[in-house]
Amino acid sequence: MMKDQYRPREIEAAVQGAWTANGAFTAREDAARPKYYCLSMLPYPSGKLHMGHVRNYTIGDVITRRMRMRGYNVLQPMGWDAFGLPAENAAMQNGVPPAKWTYENIAYMREQLKALGFAIDWERELATCQPAYYKWNQWFFLRMREKGIAYKKTGVVNWDPVDQTVLANEQVIDGRGWRTGAEVEKREMPMYYLNITRYADELLDSLEGLDGWPERVKTMQANWIGKSEGAEIHFPLADNDGEDVIKVFTTRADTLMGATYVAVAPEHPLALKVAEKNSEVAKFIEESRKGGTTEAAIATQEKRGMPLGLEAEHPLTGEKLPVWVANYVLMNYGEGAVMAVPAHDERDFAFANKYGLPIRQVVACEDYDDKEWRDEYSDKQRTLVNSGKYDGLGFEQGTDAIAADLEQKGLGKKRVNFRLRDWGISRQRFWGCPIPLIHCGKCGEVAVPDNELPVKLPEDLVPDGSGNPLNKCAEFLDVKCPQCGGAAKRETDTMDTFVDSSWYFLRYTSSDNDGAMVDARADYWMPVDQYIGGIEHAILHLLYARFWTKVMRDLGLVQADEPFRNLLTQGMVLNHIFFRKEGAGRIEYLPPADVDVERNDKGEIVAAKRRSDGAPVEYGGIGTMSKSKLNGVDPQSMVEQYGADATRLFMMFAAPPEQTLEWSDTGIEGAWRFLKKVWQFAVDNEASIRAGGESFDWSRASDGLRAARREIHEALKQANADYERKQFNTVVSAAMKILNALPKQSAPEQAALVAEGFGILLRLLAPITPHVAQRLWSELGFGDDILDAAWPEHDEDALVSNVIELVVQVNGKLRGRVAVPAAADRAAIESAAMSDANVQRFVEGKTVRKVIVVPGKLVNVVVA
RNA sequence: GCCCGGGUGGCGGAAUGGUAGACGCAGCGGACUUAAAAUCCGCUGGCCGCAAGGCCGUGCCGGUUCGAGUCCGGCCCUGGGCACCA
Numbered sequence: 001m002m003k004d005q006y007r008p009r010e011i012e013a014a015v016q017g018a019w020t021a022n023g024a025f026t027a028r029e030d031a032a033r034p035k036y037y038c039l040s041m042l043p044y045p046s047g048k049l050h051m052g053h054v055r056n057y058t059i060g061d062v063i064t065r066r067m068r069m070r071g072y073n074v075l076q077p078m079g080w081d082a083f084g085l086p087a088e089n090a091a092m093q094n095g096v097p098p099a100k101w102t103y104e105n106i107a108y109m110r111e112q113l114k115a116l117g118f119a120i121d122w123e124r125e126l127a128t129c130q131p132a133y134y135k136w137n138q139w140f141f142l143r144m145r146e147k148g149i150a151y152k153k154t155g156v157v158n159w160d161p162v163d164q165t166v167l168a169n170e171q172v173i174d175g176r177g178w179r180t181g182a183e184v185e186k187r188e189m190p191m192y193y194l195n196i197t198r199y200a201d202e203l204l205d206s207l208e209g210l211d212g213w214p215e216r217v218k219t220m221q222a223n224w225i226g227k228s229e230g231a232e233i234h235f236p237l238a239d240n241d242g243e244d245v246i247k248v249f250t251t252r253a254d255t256l257m258g259a260t261y262v263a264v265a266p267e268h269p270l271a272l273k274v275a276e277k278n279s280e281v282a283k284f285i286e287e288s289r290k291g292g293t294t295e296a297a298i299a300t301q302e303k304r305g306m307p308l309g310l311e312a313e314h315p316l317t318g319e320k321l322p323v324w325v326a327n328y329v330l331m332n333y334g335e336g337a338v339m340a341v342p343a344h345d346e347r348d349f350a351f352a353n354k355y356g357l358p359i360r361q362v363v364a365c366e367d368y369d370d371k372e373w374r375d376e377y378s379d380k381q382r383t384l385v386n387s388g389k390y391d392g393l394g395f396e397q398g399t400d401a402i403a404a405d406l407e408q409k410g411l412g413k414k415r416v417n418f419r420l421r422d423w424g425i426s427r428q429r430f431w432g433c434p435i436p437l438i439h440c441g442k443c444g445e446v447a448v449p450d451n452e453l454p455v456k457l458p459e460d461l462v463p464d465g466s467g468n469p470l471n472k473c474a475e476f477l478d479v480k481c482p483q484c485g486g487a488a489k490r491e492t493d494t495m496d497t498f499v500d501s502s503w504y505f506l507r508y509t510s511s512d513n514d515g516a517m518v519d520a521r522a523d524y525w526m527p528v529d530q531y532i533g534g535i536e537h538a539i540l541h542l543l544y545a546r547f548w549t550k551v552m553r554d555l556g557l558v559q560a561d562e563p564f565r566n567l568l569t570q571g572m573v574l575n576h577i578f579f580r581k582e583g584a585g586r587i588e589y590l591p592p593a594d595v596d597v598e599r600n601d602k603g604e605i606v607a608a609k610r611r612s613d614g615a616p617v618e619y620g621g622i623g624t625m626s627k628s629k630l631n632g633v634d635p636q637s638m639v640e641q642y643g644a645d646a647t648r649l650f651m652m653f654a655a656p657p658e659q660t661l662e663w664s665d666t667g668i669e670g671a672w673r674f675l676k677k678v679w680q681f682a683v684d685n686e687a688s689i690r691a692g693g694e695s696f697d698w699s700r701a702s703d704g705l706r707a708a709r710r711e712i713h714e715a716l717k718q719a720n721a722d723y724e725r726k727q728f729n730t731v732v733s734a735a736m737k738i739l740n741a742l743p744k745q746s747a748p749e750q751a752a753l754v755a756e757g758f759g760i761l762l763r764l765l766a767p768i769t770p771h772v773a774q775r776l777w778s779e780l781g782f783g784d785d786i787l788d789a790a791w792p793e794h795d796e797d798a799l800v801s802n803v804i805e806l807v808v809q810v811n812g813k814l815r816g817r818v819a820v821p822a823a824a825d826r827a828a829i830e831s832a833a834m835s836d837a838n839v840q841r842f843v844e845g846k847t848v849r850k851v852i853v854v855p856g857k858l859v860n861v862v863v864a
Numbered sequence: 865g866c867c868c869g870g871g872u873g874g875c876g877g878a879a880u881g882g883u884a885g886a887c888g889c890a891g892c893g894g895a896c897u898u899a900a901a902a903u904c905c906g907c908u909g910g911c912c913g914c915a916a917g918g919c920c921g922u923g924c925c926g927g928u929u930c931g932a933g934u935c936c937g938g939c940c941c942u943g944g945g946c947a948c949c950a
Contacts, residue, residue: 216868216945223867223946230950250950263950303948328948338950347948419949538945653888654876660943662876666889673903674888680903721880730878733887740887744904807883812931814883838917852930858882862930 002686002779006679008643012771016117024787025119027075029524036072037525038064039505039564041533041541042079045105045127046086049112051573051625051651051663052534054635058648058768059570059657059728060532061118065767066723068119069791075525077508078113078120080106082129083432084497085163088463091431098431099459102129112636116644117770119787124511128500129431133507135454136517137499138436141192142447143555149195150425152445157424159187165428186267191426191493192435196547200225200418203546212566214658217538224539226419231403233339233412235262235312238320246270246312246323249334249417252378253406254398257387258341258362260352262312263305263324265331270323274308281306281325288327303328303351315411316402326351334417342370349373362387423544425496430463430470432494440481440488449482455490468492501541502548505531505563518552523559531564538569568726571660575631577620578608589630590617622662633663645769646672652768653732675772678739678761682776685754688746689780692755698798705753706801711741712757713798719764720793728768735764760792807858808833810842818859826853833859 019025029035040060043053064076080102087098094101106127113120126133144150159165160177161184176183196203204225207218230251237244246262264271266288275282284306305326312321328347329338342352342359350373352359359370363382376382380395390398399414406412426435434455436448448455458476461469470476470492481488509522533541542564549563576597578590595608595617608617625632638647650671655661682689698709719734738761746754759782766773766786777786801822806829808816816836820829830851833839839861846863853859 214869219868220945226946226949228949248950252950326948328950330949333949335950340950345950347950350948417949419946535944656877659870659877664876664889667876670888676903729876730887733878736887805883809882809931812882812929817883841917850930852882854882858931860882860930 002683004683006676006772008645008675008772009640011775012115012117012644015771015774016114019117019119024785025076025121026123027073027077027121029521030073031524033071033073035525036064036067036074036530037528038067038074038076038530039508039528039532040076040078041531041537042081042501042504043109044081044084044086045102045109047105047108049109049116049635051633051635054116054647055573055651055657055661056532056534056570057113057116057118058651059568059726060530061648061770062652062728062767063530063532063726064119065770065787066791068787069763069766069789071791074119075124075508076118076120077124077511078118078122079125079504079508080109080127080129081497081501081504082106082127083134083494083500085165085429085431088429088431091462092464095462097460097462099129102127102431112639115639116635116648119770124508126504126507126511128433128497128504129457131454131456132514133504134433134457134500136503136507137433137495138448138453138455139450140503140517140552141495141499142436142450144194144551145447147555149198149551150192151195152190153193153422154188154190157187157189157191158184159189161185163429189426191424193422193424194547196423196544197418197420199547199550200227200420201416202550203420203543206546206562210562210565210567213564214567214569217535217542217567217569220538221543224420224543227416228418229416230414231399231406231412232335232415233315233406234410235315235321235339236411237323238311238313246337247335248337248339249415250339252341252344252380252399253402253412253414254384254390254393254395255341255344255362256314256316256339256402257384257390258343258360259314259321259339260342260358260360261322261324261340262337263326263329263340263348263351264308264337265329266325266327267331268325268329268336270310270337271308271325274310274325278309281308284325303347303354305351305355315406315409322357324355324357332421333419343368344378346373346378349377360386423496423498423547425499426493427496428468428492429494430461430468431457432497433457433500434470435491435493435495437491438479438481438488439491440484440486442486443481443483443488445491446481446483446488452482457494498540498544502544503552505545506549506552506558518557522557526558526560527562528564530566530568532568532570534572535569542567568657570657571655572624573661573663574622575625575633575663577623577629577631578617579620579629580610580615580617589628591630625663638668642668642672643675643771645772646675649675649732649769652728654729656727656729674736674739675769678765678772679776681739681742681744681758682780684744685742685746685758686780688748688751688754689758690755691748692751692753693781694752696752696756698752701752702749703802705750706798708741708743709753709757709798710801712738712753712760713794715741716760716764716792717794717799731764732768735761738764762786763789763792804856806833806856808836808839809858809860810839811862812860813842815839815842829853829859833861 038060040056060076064074068074082102087102090101091098128134141150160180160182162180162182163177204222204227207221210218228251230249231253233248233250233253235246237246246264266285271281271285275285305324308323308325310323312323314321340348342348342357343361344363361368362384364385365376365382384390384393384398390401393401403412403414434457436453436455438446438448440446458473461473463469477489479488479490505528506518506522509525510518513519545563549560552558553561576592578592578595580588580590582588590610594611596611597608608619609615610617623629635647646668650668653671654664654667698706715734715737719731722730738757742754742757743750762773762777763786774786778784783789803819804822805817805819807814808818816838818832818836820832843861843863849862849864851859851861
């Protein structure tokens with residue numbers, strides 16, 4: 001007998017226990033079955049799960065479980081992105097080593113994931129801070145170093161003064177550190193780079209083949225790579241000690257004959273050299289360096305510059321052109337210098353007008369006015385004028401001809417330029433993967449031999465906030481040089497944590513292999529069939545992972561060209577925000593749970609009060625759940641209150657996966673209520689369900705039974721289509737429709753309907769609410785294990801009806817409904833439609849022009 | 865400025881060019897209860913109407929079509945990405 005009450009905690013614990021006991025989610029390579037690798041982005045072990053995690057992993061779990069029921073050999077692994085700054089910060093606060101903090105968080109969050117019932121193969125679990133994992137970061141870094149893909153370069157780097165570390169360009173947002181928000185400073189520092197630009201073309205071109213990726217993610221990557229075709233042009237310097245040529249990049253080489261000056265960036269070596277002797281220039285450089293780097297500042301910043309007192313030769317005419325330093329030239333794009341063609345470039349135009357530099361029109365435009373810019377001046381569809389032998393040529397011909405002449409003189413050539421920079425991976429941080437190098441006074445920089453890997457990070461050090469503690473750790477620092485045996489020092493820089501997450505999906509396939517980074521099992525599982533994660537990783541992580549996979553391919557480690565076949569970027573989880581204004585402009589946020597809300601007739605929030613004392617509270621609208629705004633909802637308390645199934649169900653029902661999701665307390669209660677109804681239905685109809693399992697001849701069933709069955713199969717058909725396009729909210733709707741279509745208290749003659757319908761319902765729900773589905777499935781005698789139950793498909797015969805209702809329109813407006821036999825021919829349908837009284841009213845006295853019949857749907861009578 | 869999304873009831877959201885608002889939440893009414901909770905039943909886009917039914921309605925303006933939330937053109941608002949990119 002079934003228990004009367006739906007008790008999720010009891011059910012979920014028991015079902016999860018059974019899964020663990022029989023290793024239900026252990027994945028084995030099996031050539032006989034089609035494989036499916038379903039992967040969610042691994043979490044950072046910050047302490048506890050948040051709702052974004054729950055959403056992410058529920059989406060992945062739903063896909064995983066459904067594919068398994070459809071007969072696929074499915075792998076869903078899990079791991080921890082375990083290196084990074086928060087562990088260091090927590091260590092400083094609590095005086096606990098980052099390792100301890102991290103491993104404790106992992107242990108806690110692992111239990112949370114298990115309590116949510118995800119079908120994860122825990123045998124493959126990894127944490128990127130484990131030596132067994134990062135050993136291969138180091139090993140592969142050395143391979144890349146041998147190939148020149150990893151190389152050392154001193155460069156200007158972004159220095160975050162708060163975190164005391166170097167940031168990648170990608171980690172600088174509006175001139176501020178992406179974590180700290182502190183204004184970034186420039187520093188020179190030797191560091192290691194990965195030559196991702198070598199792969200820029202392939203990374204761009206193979207985007208096209210990624211049909212399973214959202215278009216916008218591909219666009220963002222393409223923009224980031226930023227390929228532009230043009231030419232490199234050299235402007236010889238007339239007389240200058242040292243530098244002999246200014247290199248520029250341009251996409252408009254055809255307009256070279258219109259160049260009237262050359263401009264370099266404030267950070268350009270030439271400008272810096274002049275600044276040594278010219279305090280005016282030095283002052284200008286200093287000012288433009290601190291001139292705001294924020295978006296708004298750049299957009300409104302005036303174009304400013306000053307002459308350097310140098311002259312460069314035009315590469316074709318030899319004409320002497322003044323060299324300027326200008327704040328609108330960017331050091332980190334192209335060559336940090338431009339040839340200025342004021343007549344045909346809007347920025348040069350403004351600059352030339354401001355400083356009275358010459359403007360020379362070289363592209364045909366009628367009524368050219370050198371005081372007022374018009375967009376047609378930079379139109380590539382026009383032909384060259386005032387350009388000597390190049391006159392009359394178009395953009396492409398002109399570019400080709402000029403590039404050919406430049407090449408002959410050794411002063412330029414066609415070239416492709418990328419916005420993408422090489423990836424600087426050195427970090428002056430402790431809690432990261434050590435870069436496996438040794439500095440020897442005699443031998444220089446020496447690689448740690450493979451058989452001495454991994455270079456282990458001491459797990460007992462506690463950073464104190466004054467830089468990297470490895471620099472003070474003799475045990476780590478002092479080593480013998482692998483080449484000469486003399487005293488030497490270890491490199492103390494660690495790798496960017498994006499390195500760790502650039503290949504973890506490959507390690508899952510071979511996580512128990514101590515002797516190799518990956519083995520043949522990688523080629524069984526790769527590529528990942530479905531990857532799920534936040535849109536915030538659309539550029540960096542996904543680009544790095546694609547790059548890393550291609551390098552591994554080129555070093556013969558894997559066959560895959562691309563790591564992720566299908567990508568789903570889930571939307572954020574939002575909640576209401578409430579706050580109070582304290583004195584001195586301070587804002588105090590309040591958790592929504594502590595606030596009582598007053599709504600107007602339209603349901604809009606008009607007032608809010610703190611529950612404890614009734615003090616008024618301001619409503620801040622809806623925003624992403626965040627620690628600072630205190631509007632997060634703890635998944636743990638939801639699971640305790642409503643169960644994992646209800647939590648998962650609400651997450652899937654509240655919005656389609658890619659859209660933002662608004663948290664709703666009443667919404668999760670609705671999900672909970674639905675599961676209670678499902679349970680109650682099983683209790684009330686147990687006998688029918690057990691009795692109805694025999695095969696049944698539906699062709700002899702009553703109209704009522706067949707109508708109910710039709711509803712169920714229509715909902716099933718819709719659910720399957722929606723599962724296929726990953727619109728899980730309407731899958732849940734379909735499940736609700738099925739429950740609504742079933743008789744609440746079934747009579748004996750309804751047994752077959754109830755048994756079939758409820759069996760369909762349980763299997764539709766199994767991926768979303770696996771515990772309750774499993775319990776009811778086995779309890780009601782459908783089978784032992786719903787995990788491997790056959791996925792339900794609708795019965796086409798069930799959709800057939802003897803009588804169908806057609807909508808009748810007159811001139812496209814709904815005027816009536818008529819029931820006709822399914823077999824009715826066109827004439828019969830038309831006459832039935834015309835005989836409807838209301839339709840008659842609108843047709844009377846008018847001429848019927850034509851009648852459109854859409855089979856099974858509607859009739860539209862066109863009158864005039 | 866350029867490139868992507870998105871604008872549908874009180875709310876979350878449904879609708880292969882064919883009944884706009886499925887499913888749920890909230891609200892209202894009723895049943896059960898001493899009462900409350902839970903549960904169950906009904907109503908619920910706006911306006912007019914006793915009703916039958918009618919008119920209006922998917923950001924705005926126009927177009928294509930027998931028929932447009934859906935397709936096309938032009939706007940407005942909004943979210944995101946990129947950006948003095950040469």
